[in-house]
Amino acid sequence: MIRSDFLRIDPKRRANLDHKKKQFAAPTFKQQDYPHRLNFYDVPPTEEITLEQFEQWAIDRLRVLAEIEACSYRNKSAAETETHLTPLLQKYLPLSSNTSSSNGAADQRLKNERQKDHYSHFILRLAFSATEDLRRRFVRAETMLFRFRFQRDDTREKRAFIESLNLDWEPVEDDERQRLAEHLLNATPGLRRVDEEAWYKVDWERVPELVERRSVFLYKGKAYVPGREQLSMIIAEFTARLERALELTSRALPRLDEDDRLTPILNHLSKNFGSAESVYSEGEGFVDGAAITANNIDQLSQHFPLCMRSLHMNLRKNNHLKHYGRLQYTLFLKGIGLSLEECIIFWRQSFKGFTDDEFNSRYKYNIRHAYGDVGGDVNRRGRGYPPYSCQKILGDSNPGVGQTHGCPYRHYSVDNLIGLLQTTGVNDKEVLRGVREDVEKMRYHIACNRVFESTHKTEIKRVKEDGSWNQVDLDTIVHPNTYFKRSFLLKQTARASKNS
Numbered sequence: 260m261i262r263s264d265f266l267r268i269d270p271k272r273r274a275n276l277d278h279k280k281k282q283f284a285a286p287t288f289k290q291q292d293y294p295h296r297l298n299f300y301d302v303p304p305t306e307e308i309t310l311e312q313f314e315q316w317a318i319d320r321l322r323v324l325a326e327i328e329a330c331s332y333r334n335k336s337a338a339e340t341e342t343h344l345t346p347l348l349q350k351y352l353p354l355s356s357n358t359s360s361s362n363g364a365a366d367q368r369l370k371n372e373r374q375k376d377h378y379s380h381f382i383l384r385l386a387f388s389a390t391e392d393l394r395r396r397f398v399r400a401e402t403m404l405f406r407f408r409f410q411r412d413d414t415r416e417k418r419a420f421i422e423s424l425n426l427d428w429e430p431v432e433d434d435e436r437q438r439l440a441e442h443l444l445n446a447t448p449g450l451r452r453v454d455e456e457a458w459y460k461v462d463w464e465r466v467p468e469l470v471e472r473r474s475v476f477l478y479k480g481k482a483y484v485p486g487r488e489q490l491s492m493i494i495a496e497f498t499a500r501l502e503r504a505l506e507l508t509s510r511a512l513p514r515l516d517e518d519d520r521l522t523p524i525l526n527h528l529s530k531n532f533g534s535a536e537s538v539y540s541e542g543e544g545f546v547d548g549a550a551i552t553a554n555n556i557d558q559l560s561q562h563f564p565l566c567m568r569s570l571h572m573n574l575r576k577n578n579h580l581k582h583y584g585r586l587q588y589t590l591f592l593k594g595i596g597l598s599l600e601e602c603i604i605f606w607r608q609s610f611k612g613f614t615d616d617e618f619n620s621r622y623k624y625n626i627r628h629a630y631g632d633v634g635g636d637v638n639r640r641g642r643g644y645p646p647y648s649c650q651k652i653l654g655d656s657n658p659g660v661g662q663t664h665g666c667p668y669r670h671y672s673v674d675n676l677i678g679l680l681q682t683t684g685v686n687d688k689e690v691l692r693g694v695r696e697d698v699e700k701m702r703y704h705i706a707c708n709r710v711f712e713s714t715h716k717t718e719i720k721r722v723k724e725d726g727s728w729n730q731v732d733l734d735t736i737v738h739p740n741t742y743f744k745r746s747f748l749l750k751q752t753a754r755a756s757k758n759s
């Protein structure tokens with residue numbers, strides 16, 4: 260699948276290799292036609308793609324899956340989820356139906372979309388098959404994505420797709436249907452006549468949704484499913500196949516370990532499920548035209564997420580922060596566009612109990628290092644470290660005594676967290692209850708987004724109504740610098756519209 264211009268095995272040694280020690284079986288390359296929009300992902304891709312495509316396609320899909328997961332965690336209704344997902348899918352993972360082009364499935368645009376969908380699914384399979392937890396989350400998010408697309412597919416194309424699957428659903432014959440008519444009518448809500456529907460017999464484990472809802476007749480281990488419940492059967496089949504495939508992939512994973520091109524990418528992807536860190540790029544947190552100076556950090560701190568707000572409050576209270584707190588905060592300030600000179604002024608003014616000499620010898624070097632002004636070649640070339648993402652902050656070990664870095668949603672006790680939120684003006688009982696629940700379920704960045712939505716609800720409503728922001732501009736926040744920028748811009752937009 261990967262295009263490579265070098266051979267990993269010395270050609271002189273290749274002839275002497277024991278065939279049993281070969282890493283992979285010889286692949287059979289096959290161009291796929293993608294006649295249908297939907298895909299059960301039964302056939303792995305074998306065409307070549309570049310490493311850049313490999314990574315970018317996976318990141319794009321990951322972004323969509325992370326949003327799907329966030330919608331479900333935040334109990335968004337089907338309509339809200341649709342409004343939220345449609346523009347994201349259009350941007351990152353478009354998948355058009357055959358009827359959208361006069362050439363149908365032969366259209367190159369459609370083929371490209373379907374190829375990206377197909378390959379990105381398999382790349383993420385590799386990334387998310389390693390542990391039970393990742394597999395479970397991946398199956399859940401992929402199933403939701405499949406359901407979302409299936410429900411919006413063209414009826415004729417949907418039928419053709421289902422026929423292509425050759426599912427072993429056993430049709431219920433007329434005489435059996437008549438014999439069981441009374442049971443079928445009683446067990447199927449809303450049905451008036453049994454001959455209104457085509458019926459299928461499947462093993463009951465294959466339709467867990469229907470069994471759970473008690474809306475299907477069970478007899479001798481079989482579920483009698485009316486045609487209208489096709490969606491449940493298809494979804495159950497999709498999930499079952501994907502679960503089996505992930506099990507198999509996880510067993511094959513150790514053989515990938517020696518591939519030093521793919522393993523780092525896959526590890527990076529799997530660490531970022533739920534917070535697509537990889538998509539944050541340098542300079543993304545800058546706000547054009549905003550005056551970001553040492554003197555107005557106090558005022559700007561109203562737009563900071565809780566992790567940075569609490570660092571700022573501690574700094575003002577103690578006139579000092581310990582090393583990791585300083586580093587986390589310095590990188591954040593760098594990310595919002597504070598220049599190195601202003602950053603040094605900011606820290607110098609904040610560390611009130613120190614002389615200039617003490618400050619210069621103990622703290623200044625670290626600030627310059629974070630900006631890439633000093634240090635080794637690599638540090639300077641890379642302009643220091645990037646601002647920390649939520650994933651990085653959440654994943655770091657718990658702060659020790661006297662340390663204030665980290666994420667309050669993850670590292671504070673629930674009572675201290677609620678107290679801190681109230682100090683910053685979050686008093687809505689419903690929001691605080693939701694935060695407690697999120698934190699108990701370890702959905703820390705969801706709690707953070709909940710607070711953001713609550714504290715900016717008027718502005719969000721306005722920009723949605725006047726159409727100046729779309730759903731992509733309001734996707735789930737997974738980086739403290741995105742939090743700042745979005746908050747700043749929303750409040751600024753609100754101020755501008757009030758003035759006008």
Ligand code: SF4
Nearest residue numbers: 564566649666707739
């Ligand atoms: S979820 Fe992210 S942005 Fe929010 S407080 Fe935690 S680390 Fe900061």
